Amino acid sequence: MTGWLAFLRTPRGLATALLLLALAALPLLTQAFDQRYLLSIGTRIVIWAIAAVSLNMILGYGGMVSFGHAVFFGIGGYAVGILAHHGITNGWIQWPVGIVAAATWAALVGALSLRTRGLYFIMITLAFAQLVYYVGVGLEAYGADDGLNISRSRFSGLINLRDKASFYWLCLALLCATLWFSGRFANSRFGLVVRGAKSNELRMMALGFPVFRYRLAAFTIAGAFGGLSGILLANEGAYISPAMMSWVKSGDLIVIVVLGGMGTLFGPLFGTIAFFALEESLPPLLDLARKGWGEYWQIVFGPLLVLIALYAKGGIDSLFGRSSDERGHG
């Protein structure tokens, strides 16, 4: 507990705590100001943050550049959607199925792709994601390209996912759980091996750690949390489509993780908020500069990414100075 208190006194800790408080209060604020749409955006941010935290476990901590993480949006989403389409709307069945399906696919992909390195790893994760994407496109019975309207998961009266505020708080609670897990992971022996293998794989192997198996386990866990985010995304819109897992979304997730700060606990959350905030605020800002420019916000956003890649790899998290878990390791 004292560790948390100490953390709260740092600028990073204070900012994070305030951010989480603000997130928790969001439904009250949007209700007060009659801005239901903001709550929809907020829900999407929280769900994307779960996916970003899960990608960070392998990309940030483990150095595995997976260019297909959005596939887990799809697998989680289609698990819910397909079951719902056949009348199984019970969330107690749907959600475990979605998570297990995502974890299984992650284990399979990991087993095949973790043997490769560099561009080959990037490409093979992308290829497997595209494969699932095209399965979605080919599934005529589930809407193919057109997607499918579904009814939301039911939890026998425990929580009503149609209620926007309840659903938002559920997503936020799950995000906190994911963050908690990610923090535990990063500082566990298991996590330290995965992180160590990022900087020096040979040393870890020489120390007798089965690096491949550790990486595979991390990849699988990340897939499971990715699947969870997909389940939530499907419930948010009550709609699934292959577009959920297009490769551009995988690219967006990488951008988010790097933007927030790779291999940091709260970086992915900062990154997600910043990404959506840029998306929503750049257009009006540019419109201020000159009417009509707002439409072209990506002409600013694109070069911004180039600059981040070239000069600001630490991401937003590094604005608060080096974090303690980095220091223990650097």
Added chain:
Amino acid sequence: MKFGLFGTATIAAIGLAMPAMAQTPIKIGFISTFSGPQAAIGEDMRRSVELAKEHLGGKMGGRPFEIIYEDDQFKPDVGKQKSEKLVQQDKVNVVTGYIWSNVLLASLKTVTEEGDTILISANAGPSQIAGELCNKNFFSTSWQNDQTPMAMGQYLQEKGVKSLYLMAGNYAAGKDMLAGVKRTFKGEIKGEDLTKWPDQLDFSAELAKIRAAKPDGIFIFYPGAHGVQFLTQYVQAGLKSQIPFYQVFSIDAITLPQQKELALGTLGAQEWVNDLPNEQNKRYVADFKKKHGVYPSYYGAQSYDSIMLIASAAEALKGDLSNKDKVRAEMKKANFKSLRGDFKYNTNQFPIQNFYIQEAVKDADGMMTVKTIATAVKDGKDPYYEKCPMK
């Protein structure tokens, strides 16, 4: 009262707004495609909506109205999000537009159920919404997808065409279109291809199959830019002179400026043609041509009608659209001067209307256009309305 403080603030805000009610504009959301290869359709619709606004003097039932345009980027998931934004953030009274059946299907629940907002489709007419998914908040100023190809099929049947080869984009509307033509055309179907939509613009593989199949005619459904591509490649492959070309929604005021002479003599079916002889249509086409130098399309005409339908309800209710039951009841009367002539609403709130056969020709000034050559169907109803639970 958990949100006592906030609630009070909200009520105060509403209270302040009350006296201005009569002058607060009616808000209409308009979803269409304004970017990408199909942006020309969205532009045609926007022009017609603006013309409707001009003809109405900017007011409905004494209240000013504003149109908020949103771009669906030709993608179902984007269209759904934009619909959500219109309903939740802009709090529009009515959402209209929708070119694409798949975009409409993805957005339907968001608007009509979760948002309890009236949706008027100005083009898309997927079979599901005419049947089991019909909704009290849904109206159409266009048609159900099957109807237009049914009219074409009936005409070809009566003309004695023996066999057809069918092609369409593989999405919700494409499937309905081919189902429609097969309802009325009883000859042989030599082949049937649904191509990847919207990515596939190269039809070489299919054209080779058509050549091998040697049908009496080809029937296609490729709206907008795809229609331009298909016809160009069809002519380029030397097929137009060998196999007659029949279509729905693929040769129109949007595509003709690019298809030009390639389209001459081809036949299609439509519920509205620019030469329909009623007063409001003459005014609409003349004003549109004067302003933009081109003919309007049925997309535009249907969009114009959707605004006029809203205006008819607003007139009857003196601008007060707050009681949705009353608004729906007024709309159901279809008490306005439609550009296609008067029509009635069926139980599923799709029009009961005529369909015409049109031919691609040059007008007196040498501009490509279409003209009516026959009435294929009188007072046609769609084949799904009996599945709709609304009676």
Added chain:
Amino acid sequence: MDYLLLQMLNGVQLGLLMFLLAAGLTLTFGIMDLVNLAHGSLYMMGAYFAWTLIGWTDSFVLGALLALPATFLLGIVVEAVVARRLYARDHLDQVLATFGLILFFNELVRVLWGAAGKSIAVPAFLNRTVEILPGVPYPAYRFAIIVVGGAVALLLAWLVARTRIGMLIRAGASNRRMIGALGVNIELLFTLVFGLGAVFAGLAGLMAAPITSVKIGMGDDILILAFVIIVIGGIGSIKGAFVAAMVVGQIDIVGRAFLPDLLKTFLSTSAASSAAPAISQILVYIVMAAVLVWRPTGLFGQRA
């Protein structure tokens, strides 16, 4: 039989277009170790340049010929401003930065040419059919793509196998440090190679334009296929890229021309039509995975 031949020709034509795109990609990756996601943007820019220049010159051939140096210049600018700074960075930085370039170029096109997209007409002298065999007509424009694409492939093979630049390229692909030791101006070589890759991409884009249409993001999806091709062929190998492009081209056509009819024997038309193109895409990725399991550095790749 005629039908089979026509379909195979279509596959060859598609394969050649993808080869042109993949050639530049495999060179930049093999020599500069750069993952360039923005290569698809150069494909798109080539098509847009061609659209503008064809409009100015009123001639398809002239416009297309002028678009090539324009794309070359653009490639050199991109290299000097961004790509050069990325050679020494890790792949993640490269993915991120070039992903940013994609967004930039897509938006730039929207500003300069509008959102609606353009179409380039098939030039009049090619708007007819040629008889490849007596009684078997084939669109002349597609035939022209095969001729041009094939000629460029031969030219490239000659360039790599017989010229000094080619020698340096081959040396660079197998051992980057060595060419530095040879006293070659590496920076200039890198710039030239990048520009050359841009020209090939632009050529592919402008040749594809009349049969697809010129639109924003037109290079994004085909780029993924081009990456698959260079991975199958072996990174850095022109020969590998050619073979893989031909294979992928044929798989795509099989999926579109034959699979739907096969599937229709036991599925509904719409189900078969959804499944067939998806299956052909899936086949491409399965081929890639299989090749990588069998030969982890691709068909013609250097042993790691």
